Amino acid sequence: MKSLAIINQSTPMANHAGQESVDLVLASASFGQNVSVFFVDDGVFQLLNSQNPGEVEHKHFAKSFGAFEFYDVENIFVCKESLHTRGLKKAQLNVSCQLLTPSELNAQLLKSDNTITLS
Amino acid sequence: MASFSIIVTSSPLESQGCYSAYRFVQAALENGHSITGVFFYQSGVEVANAFQTMLSDELALYPKWCKLADKYTIPLQVCVTAANRRGILSQQDAIQNDTPNQYNLNPPFQSVGIGELVSMLNESDRSIQF
Numbered sequence: 001m002k003s004l005a006i007i008n009q010s011t012p013m014a015n016h017a018g019q020e021s022v023d024l025v026l027a028s029a030s031f032g033q034n035v036s037v038f039f040v041d042d043g044v045f046q047l048l049n050s051q052n053p054g055e056v057e058h059k060h061f062a063k064s065f066g067a068f069e070f071y072d073v074e075n076i077f078v079c080k081e082s083l084h085t086r087g088l089k090k091a092q093l094n095v096s097c098q099l100l101t102p103s104e105l106n107a108q109l110l111k112s113d114n115t116i117t118l119s
Numbered sequence: 120m121a122s123f124s125i126i127v128t129s130s131p132l133e134s135q136g137c138y139s140a141y142r143f144v145q146a147a148l149e150n151g152h153s154i155t156g157v158f159f160y161q162s163g164v165e166v167a168n169a170f171q172t173m174l175s176d177e178l179a180l181y182p183k184w185c186k187l188a189d190k191y192t193i194p195l196q197v198c199v200t201a202a203n204r205r206g207i208l209s210q211q212d213a214i215q216n217d218t219p220n221q222y223n224l225n226p227p228f229q230s231v232g233i234g235e236l237v238s239m240l241n242e243s244d245r246s247i248q249f
Contacts, residue, residue, distance in 0.1 A: 002241055016204070020161055023200060027233035033240070114246045116126060118161065 003034040005112035008043035009119040012062060013053060018046050019061040021118040026064065029071035036075035036112060037068065038105060039097075044082045049094035065095040077108055122153045124239045124246040130162035131180045137166050140249035141183055148191050155243035156194040157184075158236045159228075163249075164202040167195070167228040188227035196231045196239070197224060 006025055010017040021037075029035045039047055046062055053060045068076065076097040083089070083099065090099060100108065109115060125144055129136030144154050159167055166180050173179040188195050202224060203212055209230035213222035224230055240246055 004240065017161065020201060024160070024233060028237050031234045031237040033237055114124070114240050116128075116160075116246075116248055118128070 001032045001034065002113035003036065003111065004028055005036045005038060005109050005115045007038040007040060007109075007115065007117040008046055009041045009117060011042045011045045012048075012051060013056060013058050014042075017118040019059065022061050022064045024116065024118070025068065025073060026071055029068075029073050035071075035073045036077065036108065037073060038077045038079075038109070040079040040082050040105065042082075042086075044078060044086060044088060047078065047093040047095060047097070048088070049092060051094075062094060068095070075108070077105060079105055120151050120153070121245060122155050122243040123147055124155050124236075124243040125157040126236070126246055126248040127157060127159045127163035127166070128161040129249055131166040131171075133162065136249040137163060137180055138178065140247075141180065141187065143247065143249070144187060144193065148193075154191070154193045156196055156235070156239040158231075158239060159195070159197045160201050160236070162205070164197050164205055164207055167197045167202065167224050168205075168207050169223045169225050185227055194239075195228045196235050197228050198236070199230045199232060202230060 006021055008021050012018045025035055025037055051062060076095060077100050078097045080099040080101055125140055127137055127140045131137040147154060166184060171181050184195060207224050208216060208222045209224040210222045212230060213219055
């Protein structure tokens with residue numbers, strides 16, 4: 001089995017990328033891939049714990065991030081710089097994750113056999 | 120010689136990605152590499168819609184992919200969940216949806232789950248996303 005890095009770049013409600021990323025993470029992990037999940041650029045907004053997607057009749061897909069650990073998806077990496085430039089802090093995030101600098105993110109990405117970006 | 124998995128997530132009409140993927144597959148095969156499969160996800164599934172009707176002097180990607188798949192016998196795999204969300208249903212999906220006569224996902228495109236993507240990634244040397 002191989003390792004798969006899944007990179008999220010979009011805000012949670014701009015499109016369907018967030019939901020389709022969750023589908024991809026859970027399904028590929030259940031088929032035995034060693035999955036790491038990355039949140040960069042506007043993708044960091046998916047992690048905000050103050051989201052209220054019901055307000056615009058969206059499904060709260062970010063709740064599924066809590067299920068990642070049950071699929072042995074424990075590597076959740078967040079771009080420190082993306083958070084900083086958007087004025088966000090780790091305390092506002094809804095999942096336990098590691099904050100990494102862009103060069104540290106690149107080092108993690110290099111460890112994965114395959115990469116898929118959802119944007 | 121390498122084996123490639125191709126992942127197409129870009130929409131055929133909103134981006135150049137789907138056409139670039141087609142050209143890449145063609146070039147790789149002509150140069151002796153192998154394509155383990157092509158997996159369509161997100162808006163990439165839109166190219167599998169058999170109801171697409173292009174004007175005769177415009178680029179039509181649907182028949183191009185079909186011809187390529189027939190010529191080289193490469194699997195064109197379409198994620199069923201992503202496709203159904205976008206109104207692209209195989210005959211089997213249509214039966215389950217209680218609209219048995221309304222389907223637009225036909226061979227050589229196949230309606231598959233993400234498990235097929237995982238098998239494809241496990242079998243190939245590398246993957247490229249378009």
